[in-house]
Amino acid sequence: MRSRSIRVKLTILNFIIMGLFLSAFSYLLYFTLSNTLRQELDQKLRSIAEAITTSPLRLPVSSLHKSRNIDEMLDYVMGMRTYGKFIQIIDRSGTVGERTKNLETHKMPVNKEALLKASKGIATYNTIQFVSEKYPVRVITYPITKFNSLTRKNIVTNIVQVGSSLENIEDTLERFLLILLLLVPFALLIISFSGWFMASWALKPVASITKSARKITAENLKERIKDTGADDEIGRLTETINDMISRLEVSFNQLVQFSADVSHELRTPLTILKGGIDVALRQRRSPEEYEEILLSNIEEVNRMQRIVEDLLMLARADMGESCIKKERCDLNNILSDLKQQADILALEKNISVALDVKSVIILMADELRIRQLFLNIVSNAVKYSNQDGNVQIVAYDEDGFAYVSIKDDGIGIDTEDIPHLFNRFFRVDKVRTGDEGGSGLGLSICKWIAKEHGGDILVKSELGAGSTFTVKLAC
Amino acid sequence: MRILVVEDEKKVASFIKKGLEEEYYAVDLAYEGEEGLYLAENNSYDIIVLDVMLPKKTGLEVVKELRDGGVATPVLMLTAKDSVSDRVNGLDSGCDDYLTKPFAFDELLARIRALLRRGTKEKSVQLKVADLVMDLPTHKVTRAGRDIELTSKEYSLLEYFVRNKGRILTRTNIAEHVWDYNFDSFTNVIDVYINYLRNKVDKDFKKKLIHTVRGVGYTLKD
Numbered sequence: 001m002r003s004r005s006i007r008v009k010l011t012i013l014n015f016i017i018m019g020l021f022l023s024a025f026s027y028l029l030y031f032t033l034s035n036t037l038r039q040e041l042d043q044k045l046r047s048i049a050e051a052i053t054t055s056p057l058r059l060p061v062s063s064l065h066k067s068r069n070i071d072e073m074l075d076y077v078m079g080m081r082t083y084g085k086f087i088q089i090i091d092r093s094g095t096v097g098e099r100t101k102n103l104e105t106h107k108m109p110v111n112k113e114a115l116l117k118a119s120k121g122i123a124t125y126n127t128i129q130f131v132s133e134k135y136p137v138r139v140i141t142y143p144i145t146k147f148n149s150l151t152r153k154n155i156v157t158n159i160v161q162v163g164s165s166l167e168n169i170e171d172t173l174e175r176f177l178l179i180l181l182l183l184v185p186f187a188l189l190i191i192s193f194s195g196w197f198m199a200s201w202a203l204k205p206v207a208s209i210t211k212s213a214r215k216i217t218a219e220n221l222k223e224r225i226k227d228t229g230a231d232d233e234i235g236r237l238t239e240t241i242n243d244m245i246s247r248l249e250v251s252f253n254q255l256v257q258f259s260a261d262v263s264h265e266l267r268t269p270l271t272i273l274k275g276g277i278d279v280a281l282r283q284r285r286s287p288e289e290y291e292e293i294l295l296s297n298i299e300e301v302n303r304m305q306r307i308v309e310d311l312l313m314l315a316r317a318d319m320g321e322s323c324i325k326k327e328r329c330d331l332n333n334i335l336s337d338l339k340q341q342a343d344i345l346a347l348e349k350n351i352s353v354a355l356d357v358k359s360v361i362i363l364m365a366d367e368l369r370i371r372q373l374f375l376n377i378v379s380n381a382v383k384y385s386n387q388d389g390n391v392q393i394v395a396y397d398e399d400g401f402a403y404v405s406i407k408d409d410g411i412g413i414d415t416e417d418i419p420h421l422f423n424r425f426f427r428v429d430k431v432r433t434g435d436e437g438g439s440g441l442g443l444s445i446c447k448w449i450a451k452e453h454g455g456d457i458l459v460k461s462e463l464g465a466g467s468t469f470t471v472k473l474a475c
Numbered sequence: 476m477r478i479l480v481v482e483d484e485k486k487v488a489s490f491i492k493k494g495l496e497e498e499y500y501a502v503d504l505a506y507e508g509e510e511g512l513y514l515a516e517n518n519s520y521d522i523i524v525l526d527v528m529l530p531k532k533t534g535l536e537v538v539k540e541l542r543d544g545g546v547a548t549p550v551l552m553l554t555a556k557d558s559v560s561d562r563v564n565g566l567d568s569g570c571d572d573y574l575t576k577p578f579a580f581d582e583l584l585a586r587i588r589a590l591l592r593r594g595t596k597e598k599s600v601q602l603k604v605a606d607l608v609m610d611l612p613t614h615k616v617t618r619a620g621r622d623i624e625l626t627s628k629e630y631s632l633l634e635y636f637v638r639n640k641g642r643i644l645t646r647t648n649i650a651e652h653v654w655d656y657n658f659d660s661f662t663n664v665i666d667v668y669i670n671y672l673r674n675k676v677d678k679d680f681k682k683k684l685i686h687t688v689r690g691v692g693y694t695l696k697d
Binding site: 260263264267268270271272273274275276278279282283296300 | 484486487490491493494497555556576577578579580581
């Protein structure tokens with residue numbers, strides 16, 4: 001049976017364990033009691049037999065007078081101890097001599113084996129069933145010995161048998177068993193019920209957690225499970241689940257924001273394409289005009305392609321599918337190429353680009369990605385520089401890291417914006433500068449490349465005074 | 476009719492301007508919110524096409540300030556965001572209509588025409604004065620069933636007159652609603668165009684529609 005409820009399982013388990021335990025306990029109790037009672041009886045029988053062997057009754061059977069009353073004698077010798085006992089004296093052949101009155105009608109049978117043993121001086125116990133009696137009788141067959149001074153040995157003269165009905169013991173045990181049979185199931189019932197209630201009580205908060213957790217969906221991740229405030233398992237569970245929901249909420253919101261950003265970024269080129277083509281098709285135009293429109297269109301298509309490619313790369317990076325292939329490469333080489341590219345970019349605004357490499361730096365890096373990283377930052381530096389500005393590229397190595405700082409004296413970045421700079425689709429100003437709109441993912445990719453190379457990108461900037469981007473890469 | 480387009484994405488702004496001008500509208504452009512607000516406050520536009528995500532001042536801020544300043548020019552909001560709350564926010568800020576990017580240019584034109592119809596008794600896409608009929612979507616102008624060929628400026632001028640029939644229109648009014656920001660007010664361009672229009676619309680007909688109001692301007696009436 002597969003139960004769906006822990007409460008049921010716990011109760012069943014509790015029932016089984018307690019049932020086994022109580023059964024074993026009862027059995028042990030019953031067994032001990034029965035043993036003790038029997039041993040006590042045996043002890044009593046033996047002590048009576050021993051007492052008899054030292055009394056006048058130990059004399060040979062033949063010498064005893066049948067007329068003498070054994071009961072009176074026993075009463076006289078041992079008092080009330082012998083009441084209710086069956087006692088008879090027999091000789092070694094098994095002939096019965098004296099016997100108590102209670103044996104006159106019901107003969108106590110003599111066990112042959114016991115007789116044999118007693119003749120050899122060994123006492124034995126037997127449990128025998130009188131034909132007429134309901135309860136069996138416990139009998140000790142005990143030798144009466146006499147010291148023979150000639151042989152210097154004890155010789156068995158007579159044998160005494162003392163018996164006692166097991167009625168009392170059996171009755172007691174029966175009653176005890178009855179009590180156990182009634183009490184154990186009752187106790188089990190109570191234990192099971194209390195187990196059930198305890199499980200219910202302990203699991204009640206779980207039910208309420210389940211109920212509130214079920215209400216939380218993608219649409220209302222703001223909701224939390226009500227915290228009981230208790231520092232117990234349930235409290236910790238609640239806390240853990242709430243923490244998890246918080247993390248889910250954050251990443252879900254990021255996802256929503258990201259999707260919105262992606263759709264917004266793609267919408268702009270789409271708007272230009274659709275609107276531009278719509279307007280163009282409204283009338284016949286000159287080939288020059290068509291050419292102009294097509295050129296504008298291809299620019300937008302390129303922009304969309306860039307966005308899609310960058311997104312794909314970041315998606316791969318997010319999935320941990322690193323496409324970085326590290327090889328030995330010469331940073332000085334990369335930077336001198338970078339300067340040439342920067343010079344071309346800087347031409348339009350007459351910006352001067354200076355490169356200062358302090359030492360020979362060899363990196364284990366993906367050269368293509370590193371070039372992409374630097375080009376991105378340098379083109380930003382040029383883009384946000386004023387006419388006739390300066391861009392300085394300085395490279396040096398320190399403590400196993402290569403540092404390349406790219407400094408411009410352009411418009412700078414607001415302190416508030418610096419922490420968001422590397423966020424996807426973050427734009428300092430919502431103005432898309434120039435016709436060559438970026439994907440809005442450039443710096444995110446740069447940061448990722450730097451991190452993949454055991455480094456980082458640090459930004460210092462002052463509004464109106466320019467920015468410094470320092471790229472740190474592990475050598 | 477004169478339209479202000481406020482849009483930061485230059486290529487979007489430029490195709491809207493081009494398309495609208497080819498539909499005989501006079502179009503002014505602004506690339507950010509503050510400039511847009513300044514132009515809207517200091518010129519009388521018939522329609523403002525306003526992007527929401529603008530630098531310096533967002534489209535919603537521009538609309539609010541315009542409405543607070545008592546400018547009631549119909550505003551068509553362009554938005555790349557199309558969630559219900561964005562649209563509700565836009566309309567509640569005082570926009571009259573919205574269009575989600577990317578949009579079909581025909582739809583933009585239709586919404587502009589619809590906004591121009593607002594507050595007028597005219598509910599059709601045709602404007603009529605006496606036997607003169609202007610079909611707005613096709614720009615076909617007829618008088619007594621005869622086609623009249625008009626240049627774009629002449630068409631704009633006539634549309635402005637027809638929309639304001641019976642009203643005396645000063646040269647300033649005309650310049651503000653038919654010409655764009657680059658109009659040079661020291662020329663007699665308006666009078667020249669009125670003359671062209673009269674030749675085409677009134678000359679061959681007994682009943683004259685365009686009248687000169689001496690010392691003030693012009694008026695068009697039955």
